[in-house]
Amino acid sequence: MHSTHYRYASPVSDSINDAHLCPVSDDFQQCVSFQLDFSPQTVNVMRQLDFYTNQVHHFEVMESHQLLEVVARSEVETFTDQRDFTVSCPPEMLVGLGRNDRYYDYLAGSQRVALSPMIQHEAKEIIAGISDVRQQVERVMGYIFEHFEYAPGTTHVESDVLHVFQIQRGVCQDFAHVMIGLCRSVGIPTRYVSGYFYVTPKSQSTVDNTASHAWVECYLPNIGWVGYDPTHDRRTDASYIKVAMGRDYVDVRPLAGTYRGKSTVEMDVTVSVQQLS
Amino acid sequence: MFFDKYSTDGFFDEMFDETGAVRPHYRAILERLSTLTEDKYELKRQAVDLSFLRQGITFTVYGDDEGTEKIFPFDLMPRIIPQSEWEFLERGLTQRIQALNMFLKDVYSEQRIIKEGIIPASYILSGKHFRREFMNVDIPRDIYIHICGTDLIRDEKGNYLVLEDNARSPSGVSYLLENRQAMKRAFPTFFPKAGVRPVENYSEELLNTLQYVAPNGKEDPVCVLLTPGHFNSAYFEHCFLARQMGIEIVEGSDLVVRDFKVYMRTTQGLQQVDVIYRRIDDDFIDPSVFRPDSMLGVPGLVNALRAGNVNIANAIGTGIADDKLIYAFVPDMIRFYMSEEPILGQVETFFASEEKDFTYIMENLDQLVVKSANEAGGYGMLIGPKASKKEVEDFRAMIKADPRNFIAQPPIMLSRHPTWAKGDFEGRHVDLRPYILCGEKTSIVPGGLTRVALNKGSLVVNSSQGGGSKDTWVLYSDE
Numbered sequence: 001m002h003s004t005h006y007r008y009a010s011p012v013s014d015s016i017n018d019a020h021l022c023p024v025s026d027d028f029q030q031c032v033s034f035q036l037d038f039s040p041q042t043v044n045v046m047r048q049l050d051f052y053t054n055q056v057h058h059f060e061v062m063e064s065h066q067l068l069e070v071v072a073r074s075e076v077e078t079f080t081d082q083r084d085f086t087v088s089c090p091p092e093m094l095v096g097l098g099r100n101d102r103y104y105d106y107l108a109g110s111q112r113v114a115l116s117p118m119i120q121h122e123a124k125e126i127i128a129g130i131s132d133v134r135q136q137v138e139r140v141m142g143y144i145f146e147h148f149e150y151a152p153g154t155t156h157v158e159s160d161v162l163h164v165f166q167i168q169r170g171v172c173q174d175f176a177h178v179m180i181g182l183c184r185s186v187g188i189p190t191r192y193v194s195g196y197f198y199v200t201p202k203s204q205s206t207v208d209n210t211a212s213h214a215w216v217e218c219y220l221p222n223i224g225w226v227g228y229d230p231t232h233d234r235r236t237d238a239s240y241i242k243v244a245m246g247r248d249y250v251d252v253r254p255l256a257g258t259y260r261g262k263s264t265v266e267m268d269v270t271v272s273v274q275q276l277s
Numbered sequence: 278m279f280f281d282k283y284s285t286d287g288f289f290d291e292m293f294d295e296t297g298a299v300r301p302h303y304r305a306i307l308e309r310l311s312t313l314t315e316d317k318y319e320l321k322r323q324a325v326d327l328s329f330l331r332q333g334i335t336f337t338v339y340g341d342d343e344g345t346e347k348i349f350p351f352d353l354m355p356r357i358i359p360q361s362e363w364e365f366l367e368r369g370l371t372q373r374i375q376a377l378n379m380f381l382k383d384v385y386s387e388q389r390i391i392k393e394g395i396i397p398a399s400y401i402l403s404g405k406h407f408r409r410e411f412m413n414v415d416i417p418r419d420i421y422i423h424i425c426g427t428d429l430i431r432d433e434k435g436n437y438l439v440l441e442d443n444a445r446s447p448s449g450v451s452y453l454l455e456n457r458q459a460m461k462r463a464f465p466t467f468f469p470k471a472g473v474r475p476v477e478n479y480s481e482e483l484l485n486t487l488q489y490v491a492p493n494g495k496e497d498p499v500c501v502l503l504t505p506g507h508f509n510s511a512y513f514e515h516c517f518l519a520r521q522m523g524i525e526i527v528e529g530s531d532l533v534v535r536d537f538k539v540y541m542r543t544t545q546g547l548q549q550v551d552v553i554y555r556r557i558d559d560d561f562i563d564p565s566v567f568r569p570d571s572m573l574g575v576p577g578l579v580n581a582l583r584a585g586n587v588n589i590a591n592a593i594g595t596g597i598a599d600d601k602l603i604y605a606f607v608p609d610m611i612r613f614y615m616s617e618e619p620i621l622g623q624v625e626t627f628f629a630s631e632e633k634d635f636t637y638i639m640e641n642l643d644q645l646v647v648k649s650a651n652e653a654g655g656y657g658m659l660i661g662p663k664a665s666k667k668e669v670e671d672f673r674a675m676i677k678a679d680p681r682n683f684i685a686q687p688p689i690m691l692s693r694h695p696t697w698a699k700g701d702f703e704g705r706h707v708d709l710r711p712y713i714l715c716g717e718k719t720s721i722v723p724g725g726l727t728r729v730a731l732n733k734g735s736l737v738v739n740s741s742q743g744g745g746s747k748d749t750w751v752l753y754s755d756e
Contacts, residue, residue: 014534016577016580017565046537046583048583050409058580060534060536060537060577093480099397101398104398104402105402109646259563260564261281
């Protein structure tokens with residue numbers, strides 16, 4: 001369950017939003033059910049696929065309101081990734097992918113992840129001497145995990161990759177952006193994934209207790225798209241639920257929109273993930 | 278006598294052939310002018326200028342301190358196109374607009390042209406005006422470009438070449454219509470005898486086009502013109518066209534979206550709008566989708582489009598078709614979608630983003646025309662042979678920093694046309710922008726806006742850069 005409350009200091013109207021809240025169905029997970037509820041209930045909703053084939057719910061709340069509540073409930077079945085990760089991933093197989101429509105967007109710079117000579121230089125140093133793409137990606141992930149400090153409150157949702165690089169601190173969203181920047185600048189197609197991370201009640205996660213999470217997927221030759229979580233330094237598995245993917249955070253914001261009215265807003269997000277079986 | 282000292286200087290001249298003989302379709306106007314003295318001509322000229330100023334036919338130059346409103350200089354000597362030449366242009370332009378519309382339909386749905394390797398995916402996806410937000414949105418009658426202002430030039434042999442397709446929100450048609458009015462007033466007895474095809478039904482054709490593309494073929498649809506407001510350089514034109522069509526001119530704040538439908542605020546309450554002729558760029562049209570800081574647009578408009586409850590002309594995302602990189606592929610589009618050979622030629626284009634072309638561009642920068650891929654109005658352009666060393670080097674650095682954003686073309690010696698220059702006529706470079714409407718049928722107003730570079734030797738015809746305009750006559754015959 002992913003619920004979002006907006007509390008406006010004074011009434012607003014004509015609120016027009018896009019929601020990326022419906023989990024994807026692919027080879028590794030199946031979205032069994034999805035329900036989106038709103039308060040106020042007088043909401044018009046239209047569902048569509050976006051450019052990255054994510055489900056988007058466009059909705060408008062035209063009447064005057066001071067509280068907007070959006071609750072997404074989904075039931076998702078995840079499967080274990082059975083692919084062979086021991087095969088070799090030669091970097092030569094990445095050459096020329098930038099001309100292909102399936103990879104171009106994940107190799108070029110994007111709104112929050114501008115590619116710069118500085119980042120490229122850094123990336124080359126990190127992967128120096130490694131000639132297998134999978135190992136390169138894992139090295140980059142390890143580098144972020146070792147050098148960047150998980151520190152909520154040091155960045156905000158608008159932070160871009162250069163800023164995070166300078167302060168070497170941030171949250172999962174920032175780490176994902178850094179990993180995207182490093183991988184793309186050495187020619188590895190990498191995309192941003194938003195979703196949920198299931199933490200078993202017993203396990204004591206030292207970082208990031210919220211279930212709302214962000215990680216990346218890298219394209220590995222001979223294997224395909226593989227999820228990597230730089231916040232936890234691990235490949236993603238069946239405890240990860242993928243909601244949407246895109247070039248960076250901007251493409252997959254859970255809720256984004258505009259409203260009419262001069263007002264300050266407070267936002268509360270609660271996400272809970274429960275294991276059903 | 279005029280023209281005694283006139284020389285074509287080796288350029289292709291619209292009025293005189295290489296031997297200095299007047300072309301048949303200019304004979305009548307030459308005779309008329311020979312009955313005038315310099316003083317009389319000057320009087321006619323001043324009367325026309327004054328009437329433009331009085332009527333407020335002005336445009337805005339951005340980044341100029343001396344007031345924003347200027348009159349668009351008008352040259353009284355008309356440009357004349359014989360009937361057979363015009364028929365050829367009509368065929369070529371019709372073919373081109375059809376191919377561009379098929380391209381847009383394809384690129385925002387199946388993308389066959391990418392999958393079959395005709396255009397590299399990276400050129401499309403890196404286009405500043407490719408709108409991912411608009412993928413798979415059904416457009417009434419599959420028409421994306423309803424109004425196109427294609428810029429044509431003629432080379433030193435007189436061949437017409439397409440220089441660019443203005444497929445976003447082309448402006449200037451009001452000058453075409455006003456120039457004609459001015460000519461009629463200046464030559465009240467000669468004009469009716471000159472055998473010139475009329476242009477006056479443009480506004481009617483435009484309204485027909487807008488009505489034809491109403492959602493679900495709705496009859497008697499409500500059409501409006503959406504303007505960014507009076508600070509826009511073409512605000513005069515927006516008012517002019519809305520008045521001529523008899524439709525409301527609105528700003529973003531006059532429209533609201535309810536239930537994915539667009540309504541206009543009126544004194545009698547909300548009225549649903551079916552078709553919007555928008556003169557606002559994509560970036561500003563809907564702050565909930567594009568630039569959130571836009572105060573000009575209509576929040577929720579794109580959702581109304583997605584729901585099929587409203588249509589806009591031109592569609593969102595047509596800018597990818599007039600990206601200067603994509604321009605180079607229009608002949609391929611014509612072959613790919615229509616299995617025809619292109620009727621109109623165009624200018625050879627080098628891509629700074631391609632290694633081979635990049636080297637060529639760098640080595641020949643002072644011999645080439647360099648253009649920024651997404652700018653319009655003559656901004657962001659280098660004319661190598663006329664530029665200073667410093668300008669060339671500045672561009673070299675800019676191209677290196679962002680190769681995707683630049684193309685280069687060999688300079689074309691634009692054709693020249695006799696143009697009034699203090700006491701007599703001299704040759705000045707011209708281009709031609711016909712206005713193409715794509716509705717139930719494709720219709721092109723006979724003629725177009727002839728723009729002229731008023732400064733001697735200049736090749737830049739844009740109004741913002743020292744250009745003026747001429748009335749353009751298409752004749753009923755070839756003489």
